[in-house]
Amino acid sequence: MARGGAGAEEASLRSNALSWLACGLLALLANAWIILSISAKQQKHKPLELLLCFLAGTHILMAAVPLTTFAVVQLRRQASSDYDWNESICKVFVSTYYTLALATCFTVASLSYHRMWMVRWPVNYRLSNAKKQALHAVMGIWMVSFILSTLPSIGWHNNGERYYARGCQFIVSKIGLGFGVCFSLLLLGGIVMGLVCVAITFYQTLWARPRRARQARRAGGGGGARGGGPGGLGTRPAFEVPAIVVEDARGKRRSSLDGSESAKTSLQVTNLVSAIVFLYDSLTGVPILVVSFFSLKSDSAPPWMVLAVLWCSMAQTLLLPSFIWSCERYRADVRTVWEQCVAIMSEEDGEDDGGCDDYADGRVCKVRFDANGATGPGGRDPTQVKLLPGRHMLFPPLERVHYLQLKKLDLAAAAAHTFFVANPAHLQMREDMAKYRRMSGVRPQSFRDLETPPYWAAFDTGLEHLGRQEAGLALPWLEEALQESLAQVESCRAGCKGLECGGQGSRCGHWTRVLQCRQRCVGDVATRPGRSLPVPDFLPTQLRRLHEAHAQVGNLSQAMENVLSFLLFYPEDEAAKTALDRYQAQLGEPRPGLGPREDIQRFVLRSLGEKRQLYYAVEHLGASFKDPDPWTPAAFIPEALREKLREDQEKRPWDDEPPQPKPLTHWKDVLLMEGVTLTQDARQLNGSERAVLDGLLTPAECGVLLQLAKDAAEAGARSGYRGRRSPHTPHERFEGLTVLKAAQLARAGAVGSQGAQLLLEVSERVRSLTQAYFSPDRPLHLSFTHLVCRSAIEGEQAQRMDLSHPVHADNCVLDPDTGECWREPPAYTYRDYRWAALQGLGGVPGWGLTACLLSSSLPSGLLYLNDDFQGGDLFFTEPNALTVTAQVRPRCGRLVAFSSGVENPHGVWAVTRGRRCALALWHTWAPEHREQEWMEAKELLRGPEKNEGEDVASRDPGPEPPSRRLPRLQDKAGKPPRIREEL
Ligand SMILES: O=C(O)CCC(=O)C(=O)O
């Protein structure tokens, strides 16, 4: 704009300056707000959010530097006729303006490119570390834009008269033909690329994907014969891809991406990106391109061009925030944004999110796929959701990520532990916790359960001390646990008052409901967070423990007080009576005033009063009452109800095992009975506490279990639970099935109930055998049962170097460097190290068994179902995790049982072809920790609603308690029900 040229337009240019300043300030604030909103709303910036933030940042710079410079210069020129552009100000203006104009254009293009990529090739997108690529793209964009835009300023180009020689003539034709052409071509390229990508994205979202989904439905629907499929296909995630976590060899998380995107989110984001592209094209890209073209053509730059270009840029910076704001996903309120600001101020940088290939020193990097896979309303198995309450399923992992980002490792570990306790089958969490353990800054105490109410924590700590024979230390904890449990019961009972008077409307009906509610309180308090069944006999158990602890420290009168309290629940308990007699004899004189605890006396009396009323209502008023307590005296129960109640109580899962374990069969008897052969003992396996036993399953039984795994995987595929890549290796697919899940699927008709029942039965078979072999005088309980199939992914096996399952110990965290194995989380049965000792407590006959053997490890069992695959042998190593000491080839019915400590590190060679299925079983000595899911599954399978046509259940009853004989499934050919194949 030559000074003095085109007077009127020049004046209008100046009169616009004030508006530019005002708009510039507004744009600056709006864009800054948007960046904060995005950061506050998104736990973690994904590539798209990163690009949006960069775009807003570019706009801030545009408003703050070139536009403001231009407006200020114009205003100063207005104020003083002596003032004019000078060379350096003009150069700064031109280079920043063009750098930012090009950066905006490229960022918009890359935004649309990323969206297209994500929609068109979602899995590839997740695997490609798109965030890193977005960062690289932004860096490249800035570099190219900056270099191109500063070249004219350093004199690379001289088109006769320099653009800053008279005023500051920044329209491309005045800068130079070469620059003008380059700039216009780049702009054009950016515009075209943006439009093409948006077109492909829309095509994919609105046309191609729905069509593919329709085809898939048609192909898989098959007339709905299998039924039970999840409804609401419309809510299925738009992309079902597994969540992917990338870690380096030391377990440091390098990046993680959530897998799926719901259809709603997907459409929202696509709309936003295309709106941004169109906004940019119509307001900036195309107008500037047109102006540049005409200015080049006519080799002139009248002030209207300047006006047009500057206003276009200003409008763009102003409108982008409003577009982003209109997208619910990124709209945050003032409070959230403020909190984000505070977090940014107070915290250091977030987690390092670079990719693995930053490692020049050859450290390996591992890509892991979340075993839970896709999230989203339609993507999760409904039975799973039912099983795991929302808070367990969702919050701890999210919190964990949040804490990780804030570098609050202690809390992150606690959140992970909380989640793991509630979801012990979650393999990713199991692994994550192993990583946490190795991180500096995470202490063993960090692994605490954030959801455990204090009385559970006190109870657990008390038991832990008891287990270490520290009765004195245990006492305050156990006492606190009991008092707190009683207080919880009280507060629960108080809540029953407010029950609504509905239903029958009569006062009596209402009172019955209040009483029923009060009676349920003990059960509620006795239910651990995340569990659905209460710990049976919670209060009597606590009294027993207290009594044991007092007895150990020689506190006879208090021991007696607690025995007497226990006897209020079970007046006929022989062991308690014996203990009482003994204490009385030891104390000599009968002590006046020595009786049961007052709190327990009050509790029992009140409870009995309520029971009496409730049973009266049941008998005479037709009310219903399911007595939660096994200790209710028979005299309280109307005769007519006794038989039924007895049956009901027999049905209770915890009554499936006899309360006083009978002397257990020696393993040799078990072998004879079951037709099982000991194929290799510890000596033959070059180690200690290892054994290979054959003949646990008939081929027919293996077939049923394999079918179960297959059906479950298929059923899961329909409801979002399908074979994911293994948590241990990206070259295998992994399907895991717990007993409860199998039972739920069987109930839903998705798998045969025969398979689910057999799974229960077989796990029990393994338990009794393992107990007989490793623990003949100490009852062993199942703590976790998992049917796991690993399938080689075709085309990914060549030159494969990794293992199917890395070397590990089941019940402690192996440190190959020192050969030590830490008995700490996240080993599945870690609790047993705390509880192992409890079996030997008390010294009261019948109340405890043998001396505590803290040093011994619980046995694990692996029961194999097939051998028609390549690779996949189990191997044992030295504690160094390197020297292989024994190797076992899986086959149908083969059980490998071994103690789970440092003496038995083991792993699985890569499965390079086919599918390998096995039942993995972990055990516990603590009845409190026996697998509740197992009992729930048994209940479920026993439930009244049997599927039609499933008469197998009646032929093949559910698993029996360990002492009873188990029926074996026959081969079709009617062969004897056992196999005795040699190795
Ligand atoms: O499947 C196998 O052979 C071993 C599995 C195993 O060691 C485990 O799950 O802990």
Ligand SMILES: [Fe+2]
């Ligand atoms: Fe294992």
